[in-house]
Each structure stands twice: as structure tokens, then as C-alpha cells.
Amino acid sequence: MKIVQAAITMAFVICWIFGFAAIAQSPDDSRPPRPLMLAHYMPWFVAKPVNQAWGFHWTMNQFNPDEFEPNAVGKGTQSVRQRSIASEYYPSIGPYDSSDVDVIEYHLLLMKVAGIDGVIVDWYGIQPCYDYPILHRNTTTLIDQANKMGMKFAICYEDQTLGPLIEQGLVKESERVEHVASEIAWLNKNWFSLDNYVRLGGKPAMLSFGNAGLSNEQWTECIGRLTFPIAYFSEHHRRDGATGAFDWPIPGPGMDAVDRFYRDSPEWEAAIPVVFPRFVDFYGEAKVRESYPDIEDADGETFRVTLARALASKAAFAQIATWNDWGEGTVIEPSVEFGDRDLKHLQTQLLGQQADPTALALPGKLLEFRKSNGATKDELDRVADWIGTGEYAKAKSWLRQR
Structure with a gap:
């Protein structure tokens, strides 16, 4: 069932009136507390x-x-001749490899600027x-790159791996529960202890995607086997052993499912609302x-509405589904x-008067220099540092002079 434009618009208006009046009234545009904004990232390309x-x-x-x-897409000098890929849409930088450190830098810098x-x-374990x-x-x-840039991270464990x-x-x-508990123990030993790992009440937050691997009872047993505390979040609905749940776009119910999540989540200890732009798969x-x-883009209204609702919530963090x-x-x-x-709108809502939409072009320009060997590594590392620390004027000046 496709999203109805009028319903989205009405939802946005309601969220704006009740959720964002406080922002409009904030003196000197000081931003009220908001959820930690985390982008769901696929490392599988x-x-x-x-x-x-x-x-x-x-x-x-x-x-x-x-x-x-056969045909280029875009206008004028921005015309792009696209490779044949399994997607309705096409990355601005073209299809890429998820192990490419330059691409990871581009992604994380874009996130920081926004x-x-x-x-x-999205993590499938170590088997x-x-x-x-x-992956x-x-x-x-x-x-490693997120840590260098001072960015947070958390793990979403893929339940379907079993x-x-x-x-x-x-x-x-017979080893389903034991296996998942051992993988979580690996996470605890290697990643949960890192300073930039996301925590809730001092506990590392871990999400599990899907329900094909462990049943509700098995997840409860699995969490009970752990010798260390975690804040475990199941998908859509809180499992018995979970701290709470995270939401995800559901084709068909669409925004009705988002409404249901917001109705149910006040009963839980914690919840992770979802922000998303659309759902148009290529399967x-x-x-x-x-x-x-499909869940339609609706000229950006889907993203604006779900972002508004997440920011107006009292959640500790929200998940953007997805980055890529x-x-x-x-x-x-x-x-x-x-x-x-969507990044421009996100930047405006998250950063207010500190938003600089022109800075969103900088990570892409830096990536072009990385790939063309247009400068020394030390020079480009310095430009990356300027972008990452918000010293956009220095980065712009260097790029203009090249």
C-alpha cells in the first residue's frame, strides 16, 4: 500500500505543531536536547x-x-552515464566497494557535516x-575510521545468519542460543568496550534485525546467559528479554506501522524510532x-515527517534507515x-544556525582528489581534518586554489 500524500502532510503538520514549537521558541536558536542520530550502514558492497x-x-x-x-542521467555538466546496477537509484559517486577507505572517509565526513x-x-558475525x-x-x-573521526557506532546483529x-x-x-551468545561475547570483548560505542545507561546498545534465527524465548535465554550487561533492542516489538525495540520501514503498512511503534513504545524502558526517506526495492x-x-518518497515528505517525529520523541537515539x-x-x-x-534538511534540523549546506559538497571534492592523486596524502589528510572539525572555510579555500 503506497503512502497517501495527504496523510503524510497532515502527520507532518501535527508533528510540527506539537513537537517543534519548542525549537521555534528557543532563544538564540539554542537547540533543545535531541536523540543521538545514527545512520544504519551497510558494509556489504x-x-x-x-x-x-x-x-x-x-x-x-x-x-x-x-x-x-544507454542514456545519461542528469543535466549539463552533471550528466552521469550510469553503470547497470541492481538499484532504482544511483550513487552520486557511482557504485563503490565498502572496503575502500577513501569512500568510508567520504561517507563519514558527509554524516558529520549533516x-x-x-x-x-549491519553485522553478520565472524563465521x-x-x-x-x-562484511x-x-x-x-x-x-576504525569512525573512531578516528570521533563518531559513535553500534552493532545491529543479523538474526537471519543462523x-x-x-x-x-x-x-x-541445538546450538542456536549458544552460538548467538558467543558472538555477543565476541562483541563485548572487542567492540563494546571502545569509547565511541553507543551506550544506554552505561550499557552497550545492540540491535537484532529480524526474527528468523532465535525465537522470543531463545532470545530471552541468550540474553540471560551473558555475563555482562547490554541494552538489547529487538525489531518493531519489544521481546521479553529486551530493553526495548527499534523501528524499521515496513512496506505495506508504511506510516501506519510508524504510528503503531509510537503508540507502543512508551510502555518500554527505551525505544529507537526510525527516520527514512522511502522504500523502493529492486528485488x-x-x-x-x-x-x-513501495513506500513513496512523496517529494521528501516521508523523510521530513519521520525525522520530525523522531526529533520530537524523548528517545535517547534514533536510527536513519538507511544510509546506503x-x-x-x-x-x-x-x-x-x-x-x-535529505542531508540538507537533516543538517538544518540538527544544527540550526550552524548549518552550512555548501559544506556538504566538500567530502565529494576531497574524494575526487583522493582518486585522482591530485595532491599529497598529507595535504588531503589535512583537508579531511578541517572538514571533520567544521573548519569549512579552510577546506574551501584549499580546494579553490587547486
Whole structure:
């Protein structure tokens, strides 16, 4: 079921009236407390020339990015000849590899400029199954870069990993709970203790996506086995052993599901509301499965409404779904179709008078220099530091002189 434009507009008006009057009345535009804003990040893209072949998340085994679409998209000098990828939309920088440190720098700097506080990383564990090792390696690189830039991070554990692990004999059916508990123990040993890991009441926050791996009772048993405390969040609904739940865009119910989450969540200890721009997947066209119903972009209204509701909530943190899930079209990363529209709106709402929409162009220009070897590494590292610390005038001046 597609979102009705009138319903979105009405929701936005209500949220604005009741949730943002306080912001409008704040003296000197001082911002009231808001949720920590975290972008859900997919580390699963494999691309040439960083790797020898294109990965599934660009191809879905149907498309060949070595081939180009017949017509360029865009206007004038911004015209882009697109590779053939499994997505309704196209990254402004083209399809990329998630292990590329320059691309990670570009993503994180864009987030910082837009006012995003950190990332929630989609994590499949440490077992040698499918592309899980690649995802783990890329996640490690992303976390290292986030730490250098002073950005927060948290882990979203993929519940669905258990099925393939059992099918391939890496985990026994009877060891479901034990396996997940051991992976969380690995997280506790290696990442939960890092200074930039997201915490709630001193406890590391961990999300679990889906419910195909462990049942409600098994998750309760799993959390009970841990010898250390965590703030565990299940998807959509709070499981019995969870601190609370996080929301996610649901094709079909759309905004009705968001309403339900806000109705249910006051009963929980904590909740993580969702901010999203749309849901337009490519599964049907790629013949992976039948596509889900769309949640329409509605000229940016979907993003504006869900952001307004999240900021007006009393949540400790909110999740943007997503930064870069190109297969489901939920991206706020700059694209050929939408540019940096959503980042500009986000920047305005999060930073107020400190917002500088022109600075959103700087990470992309820095990436161009990185790829063209247009300056020394030391010079470019210095420009990255200026962007990351908000010294935009210095970065702009250096880029103009090159």
C-alpha cells in the first residue's frame, strides 16, 4: 500500500505543531536536547577495481556493472552515464566497494557535516559463511575510521545468519542460543568496550534485525546467559528479554506501522524510532523475489515527517534507515536522483544556525582528489581534518586554489 500524500502532510503538520514549537521558541536558536542520530550502514558492497569482480549487492546476479545504461542521467555538466546496477537509484559517486577507505572517509565526513552522530552497522558475525568475512572486515575498517573521526557506532546483529550457518554445518541446530551468545561475547570483548560505542545507561546498545534465527524465548535465554550487561533492542516489538525495540520501514503498512511503534513504545524502558526517506526495492526487477510494496518518497515528505517525529520523541537515539541500502532504495547517501536533498534538511534540523549546506559538497571534492592523486596524502589528510572539525572555510579555500 503506497503512502497517501495527504496523510503524510497532515502527520507532518501535527508533528510540527506539537513537537517543534519548542525549537521555534528557543532563544538564540539554542537547540533543545535531541536523540543521538545514527545512520544504519551497510558494509556489504563489493566493486571493481578494488576487487576483481562485482558483488551481489550491485548485481543481484542479474545486472552487470561493467555495462552502461544507454542514456545519461542528469543535466549539463552533471550528466552521469550510469553503470547497470541492481538499484532504482544511483550513487552520486557511482557504485563503490565498502572496503575502500577513501569512500568510508567520504561517507563519514558527509554524516558529520549533516549533523549525524554515528552509525549502526549491519553485522553478520565472524563465521566463514558466504560473504560474512568480507562484511566483518569492512565493519572493522569502518569502526576504525569512525573512531578516528570521533563518531559513535553500534552493532545491529543479523538474526537471519543462523539459517545459513546451520545449513552449512557451521552451527548445530541445538546450538542456536549458544552460538548467538558467543558472538555477543565476541562483541563485548572487542567492540563494546571502545569509547565511541553507543551506550544506554552505561550499557552497550545492540540491535537484532529480524526474527528468523532465535525465537522470543531463545532470545530471552541468550540474553540471560551473558555475563555482562547490554541494552538489547529487538525489531518493531519489544521481546521479553529486551530493553526495548527499534523501528524499521515496513512496506505495506508504511506510516501506519510508524504510528503503531509510537503508540507502543512508551510502555518500554527505551525505544529507537526510525527516520527514512522511502522504500523502493529492486528485488522484482532482479528476479530475486517478488518486490515489496513501495513506500513513496512523496517529494521528501516521508523523510521530513519521520525525522520530525523522531526529533520530537524523548528517545535517547534514533536510527536513519538507511544510509546506503541501494537494493531497497532507502538511501539518504547522495544520489543522482535526489542529490543531497535529505542531508540538507537533516543538517538544518540538527544544527540550526550552524548549518552550512555548501559544506556538504566538500567530502565529494576531497574524494575526487583522493582518486585522482591530485595532491599529497598529507595535504588531503589535512583537508579531511578541517572538514571533520567544521573548519569549512579552510577546506574551501584549499580546494579553490587547486
